[in-house]
Amino acid sequence: MRLTQFLATKLKNFSNFPKEYIERSKKQVYWKTPSGLPNYTQRTVERKRFRYTTNRPWTGQFRQQNMPGTIRKKVFLNPVDEWGFFRGDRVEVLVGKDKGKQGIVTQVIPERNWVMVEGLNWHYRTVGAEEGFPGILIKSESPLDVTKDVRLVDPSDLQGTEFEWRYTEEGEKVRVSARTGRLIPIPETNNQTHDYKTPGAYIEREKDTAAAVVSEITFQPKLSTFEMDIMEEMGIEEERIPKKTYWY
Amino acid sequence: MSSVLKILNVAKTVKTVCTSISNKSLTNSLLNRIQCQQIQISQNAFFFYLSTRSFHSSRPCLDLMQFFDDPKNWSENEVKVGRAWKLEELRIKSNKDLHQLWYVLLKERNMLLTMEHECNEKMELFPSPERLDKVKISMENLETVVRERNKAYHLLETGETGERPSRVVYNALGLRHLYKSCEHVLPPHMNVKWIKSRNIGFGGRAVRKFLLLYREKLYNVKRKAKNRSRNEVMMMLRRNPNIDIQIIRSKYPDVDVDKLLRDDKTRGHFVPKVDI
Known part of the structure; x- marks a missing residue:
C-alpha cells in the first residue's frame, strides 16, 4: 500500500491516462451474471493475472500477449521496497555487453521492476522476414531489472552508487547517494507526459476549462442544501408541507 | 415543436406534484429530476451563461447534432483534452456552477457514448476513449462534493447525515x-x-448445514491465500538467495520467513559459491 501510494505521488505516468481507463482497457471479462435479476448473486469471471511486458496495458499488443483464455507462467519479481528510478535518471548498467556504461532512463515499467536505458543493452530484431526476403533489422533496447542490473549515478563524481530515501530538515523526501551522501534529484523529465513537457506548457484545447476559471473561488458558505440553493437560484418556491414518512 | 410542448406540459404537471424538500436524499434526487426537466426549458440561457464563463465553448446549436462530436474530430486518431475535475477544484465552486457543470458533463458523456456507438457501428476507431473515463471521474467527484455539502447541512441542522439509512x-x-x-x-x-x-428468521438443520459448508468455503479461501503467499516467498528465495529478507518480512507479514529459510525447498538448484 505504501509503495503504491508513493508511486502515485512521484512516478508520473507518461501516457497521462486516468487509472480507470488503464484498468478498463486491459479488462477481460469471460462471464458475468445478468444484472438486476434477484435469482443471481453477482459474479464476474475475468482474467486476474496479466503478463506485463514492454507493451503497455492499453495497447493491442498487450492484449495479443494476454489473449483471452490463455494462461502464462507466473513471473517472480524481487520485491522493491521503495521505487527509486525515474524517467531521465542517469544510470550505470551492471550486466550485459554494455556493462559499465552509463545512460538515461527513457521508460519505467514498475509492474516488472524494469527500466529501459537509452541506447544501451540493445539487440537486433528481425522484422518482416519471409520466404525470399531476409527481413529488416531493427535495433531495440531490452529492459533492465532495477534490483540487480542497474544502479543510479552519483551526480557529484559520475560514478555508480546505491541510494536511499531520506528526509530533509524541511520534511521533504529525497534520494541520497549511499556512498557520498549527495542528493540525487528527481529529473524534470519524469513530469513529462504524452500531452505536455511541463504542466505549464500545456496548450488549452477547445473543450478545456481555462485555468483561471478553474482556480476562481465562487463558493459562498450558506445554510442550505444543494437542492435548496438551486431552487432559490432558479426562483422555484415550495409552500406545501410534505406528509410524514417513515424510513425503515 | 411538439416535443417542446410536451416538455412544458411535463414541467407543469411536475410542478403541481412536486413535494417540498425533506431531509432524505431520496426526495432530493426526485427534486433533482424535476429540476432537470425544468432546465430543459431555459436551455438557451444556460448555454449563453456557459460560453461567457468558458466552462464550455460549444456553439449554442440545439439540433440532434449535439449528440455527435465536432465533424473535424471524426477522422482524427487522437482528440487531445485536459484531465478530469479534481475534488479540491470542485469544492471551491458555487452550487450554481456545479449544477451547470453537471449538465455540461452529462452532455459530453452523451456525446461520447453516441460517438463510441457510431464508431463501432461503422467499424471505425473511436479516438481517445479515455475521455469517457475523464468525464466519469469528474461526475463522480462532483456528486461527492454535492453530497459533502448536503451532509454538512443535515449534520448541523438535524444531527443526522441525511443519507439513506x-x-x-x-x-x-x-x-x-x-x-x-x-x-x-x-x-x-x-x-x-x-x-x-x-419476518424471517433462520434456523433448522438445513441452514446449519449450509452455514457450516459456507464457512468452510470461506476458510478455504483464506487458507489457500496464505499457502499461495508462502509458496511465492519460497520461490523468490529459491531464485534469488541474496534477496533482501527485511523487504519480504514487511511485504508478507503472515509468512514465517525464518522457517522457510531452514527449509530444503528454498535452496536453489545450483552449486553454492563458497569463499576460500
Whole structure:
C-alpha cells in the first residue's frame, strides 16, 4: 500500500491516462451474471493475472500477449521496497555487453521492476522476414531489472552508487547517494507526459476549462442544501408541507 | 415543436406534484429530476451563461447534432483534452456552477457514448476513449462534493447525515447483508405487509448445514491465500538467495520467513559459491 501510494505521488505516468481507463482497457471479462435479476448473486469471471511486458496495458499488443483464455507462467519479481528510478535518471548498467556504461532512463515499467536505458543493452530484431526476403533489422533496447542490473549515478563524481530515501530538515523526501551522501534529484523529465513537457506548457484545447476559471473561488458558505440553493437560484418556491414518512 | 410542448406540459404537471424538500436524499434526487426537466426549458440561457464563463465553448446549436462530436474530430486518431475535475477544484465552486457543470458533463458523456456507438457501428476507431473515463471521474467527484455539502447541512441542522439509512440484517440463509431502508407512508408497526415480508428468521438443520459448508468455503479461501503467499516467498528465495529478507518480512507479514529459510525447498538448484 505504501509503495503504491508513493508511486502515485512521484512516478508520473507518461501516457497521462486516468487509472480507470488503464484498468478498463486491459479488462477481460469471460462471464458475468445478468444484472438486476434477484435469482443471481453477482459474479464476474475475468482474467486476474496479466503478463506485463514492454507493451503497455492499453495497447493491442498487450492484449495479443494476454489473449483471452490463455494462461502464462507466473513471473517472480524481487520485491522493491521503495521505487527509486525515474524517467531521465542517469544510470550505470551492471550486466550485459554494455556493462559499465552509463545512460538515461527513457521508460519505467514498475509492474516488472524494469527500466529501459537509452541506447544501451540493445539487440537486433528481425522484422518482416519471409520466404525470399531476409527481413529488416531493427535495433531495440531490452529492459533492465532495477534490483540487480542497474544502479543510479552519483551526480557529484559520475560514478555508480546505491541510494536511499531520506528526509530533509524541511520534511521533504529525497534520494541520497549511499556512498557520498549527495542528493540525487528527481529529473524534470519524469513530469513529462504524452500531452505536455511541463504542466505549464500545456496548450488549452477547445473543450478545456481555462485555468483561471478553474482556480476562481465562487463558493459562498450558506445554510442550505444543494437542492435548496438551486431552487432559490432558479426562483422555484415550495409552500406545501410534505406528509410524514417513515424510513425503515 | 411538439416535443417542446410536451416538455412544458411535463414541467407543469411536475410542478403541481412536486413535494417540498425533506431531509432524505431520496426526495432530493426526485427534486433533482424535476429540476432537470425544468432546465430543459431555459436551455438557451444556460448555454449563453456557459460560453461567457468558458466552462464550455460549444456553439449554442440545439439540433440532434449535439449528440455527435465536432465533424473535424471524426477522422482524427487522437482528440487531445485536459484531465478530469479534481475534488479540491470542485469544492471551491458555487452550487450554481456545479449544477451547470453537471449538465455540461452529462452532455459530453452523451456525446461520447453516441460517438463510441457510431464508431463501432461503422467499424471505425473511436479516438481517445479515455475521455469517457475523464468525464466519469469528474461526475463522480462532483456528486461527492454535492453530497459533502448536503451532509454538512443535515449534520448541523438535524444531527443526522441525511443519507439513506442502512443496517446489517440476516437473511433466511443466515447470511449478513446491508439492508437499505425505504421510505414508507405507514409507520412500521402498522405496516402488516412489510412486517410479514421482513419476518424471517433462520434456523433448522438445513441452514446449519449450509452455514457450516459456507464457512468452510470461506476458510478455504483464506487458507489457500496464505499457502499461495508462502509458496511465492519460497520461490523468490529459491531464485534469488541474496534477496533482501527485511523487504519480504514487511511485504508478507503472515509468512514465517525464518522457517522457510531452514527449509530444503528454498535452496536453489545450483552449486553454492563458497569463499576460500
